[in-house]
Amino acid sequence: MNILVTGCKGQLGTELQKIAISDTLHHWYFTDVDTLDICNKDAVEECFTHNQIDVCINCAAYTAVDKAEDEPELAMLVNAFAPKVLADACFKHQALLIHISTDYVFGGDANEPYKTDDTINPQSVYGSTKAEGERLIRESGCNYMIVRTAWLYSSVGKNFVKTMLMLGDTKDEINVVADQRGCPTWAHDLAVALVALLNKNGKNEVHETFHFTNEGQITWHDFATAIMEIGGKTCKVNPITTDQYPTKAKRPAFSVLDLNKIKEYAGIEIPDWRESLVKCIEELNSRLLRSSQ
Numbered sequence: 001m002n003i004l005v006t007g008c009k010g011q012l013g014t015e016l017q018k019i020a021i022s023d024t025l026h027h028w029y030f031t032d033v034d035t036l037d038i039c040n041k042d043a044v045e046e047c048f049t050h051n052q053i054d055v056c057i058n059c060a061a062y063t064a065v066d067k068a069e070d071e072p073e074l075a076m077l078v079n080a081f082a083p084k085v086l087a088d089a090c091f092k093h094q095a096l097l098i099h100i101s102t103d104y105v106f107g108g109d110a111n112e113p114y115k116t117d118d119t120i121n122p123q124s125v126y127g128s129t130k131a132e133g134e135r136l137i138r139e140s141g142c143n144y145m146i147v148r149t150a151w152l153y154s155s156v157g158k159n160f161v162k163t164m165l166m167l168g169d170t171k172d173e174i175n176v177v178a179d180q181r182g183c184p185t186w187a188h189d190l191a192v193a194l195v196a197l198l199n200k201n202g203k204n205e206v207h208e209t210f211h212f213t214n215e216g217q218i219t220w221h222d223f224a225t226a227i228m229e230i231g232g233k234t235c236k237v238n239p240i241t242t243d244q245y246p247t248k249a250k251r252p253a254f255s256v257l258d259l260n261k262i263k264e265y266a267g268i269e270i271p272d273w274r275e276s277l278v279k280c281i282e283e284l285n286s287r288l289l290r291s292s293q
């Protein structure tokens with residue numbers, strides 16, 4: 001199959017690129033905004049036609065959660081209008097769209113893991129635009145798998161893990177919120193799961209929503225403490241409340257996602273969050289070592 005990956009320079013797209021190197025089953029076409037702006041309908045159509053795309057994995061998104069509060073039109077364009085452009089192209093070319101969404105579509109007032117068909121209630125511009133993207137894809141009639149994930153991190157780009165490690169080098173103590181509960185996701189594990197979903201389903205008709213994170217649920221404070229510990233930093237992590245750390249966009253207090261559906265459908269086991277965090281920090285350390293040699 002011919003697979004188009006959009007937003008390939010981001011955290012998830014980079015992990016898919018690593019997997020594709022050793023994949024002999026498919027032809028991969030990697031694009032980012034400089035080579036394929038997913039808001040550009042004509043360019044998307046040309047790409048699908050020219051490369052005879054069978055599957056599109058949309059890793060492109062507007063992901064700056066707080067900034068989105070000041071740029072709602074741009075966030076809506078990239079997170080909702082552009083996925084519709086991709087969905088329409090998939091419908092026309094009978095291709096499968098694998099689209100990534102977020103735990104931020106949920107309200108955050110639950111006390112047990114969100115199932116894929118639970119009612120959404122986004123609390124932020126980012127969450128609302130991602131929810132609208134999901135809605136437009138479902139309405140398009142194309143074959144789709146929407147995969148919601150959360151707290152994504154990797155060894156590239158900006159993310160919580162890299163920020164904590166950097167603070168661990170420069171601060172003696174930091175404050176981190178201890179009343180928001182969720183699940184971290186190593187982008188590598190998500191990329192592996194997407195390929196498993198793809199190989200399982202092929203081009204068969206599908207209209208499904210899945211959840212994928214690493215196993216286990218923790219607070220941001222737990223996460224920061226583990227990052228310092230595994231990263232060998234002595235920086236102390238103090239627990240604080242969300243009220244003590246105001247942000248422009250409201251975050252869900254609870255955004256744990258139920259993983260049963262993807263585990264059954266794709267036949268996968270999902271690594272525990274801590275196990276994957278260790279691997280990501282090892283990768284970061286070996287990269288640091290290589291660059292210092």
Ligand SMILES: NC(=O)c1ccc[n+]([C@@H]2O[C@H](COP(=O)([O-])OP(=O)(O)OC[C@H]3O[C@@H](n4cnc5c(N)ncnc54)[C@H](OP(=O)(O)O)[C@@H]3O)[C@@H](O)[C@H]2O)c1
Pocket residue numbers: 006007008009010011012013032033034036037038039058059060061062063078082100101102103130148149150151152153157
């Ligand atoms: N990061 C998280 O914590 C998190 C949590 C839950 C869900 N998600 C979802 O997971 C997916 C992957 O996230 P990620 O962290 O890998 O994102 P990312 O690192 O921000 O990467 C997104 C990529 O998309 C590119 N892009 C932006 N606008 C584009 C356009 N119009 N056309 C083509 N490419 C465009 C970006 O380029 P520029 O950098 O130049 O803008 C960037 O390379 C997204 O759908 C996101 O909403 C992420």
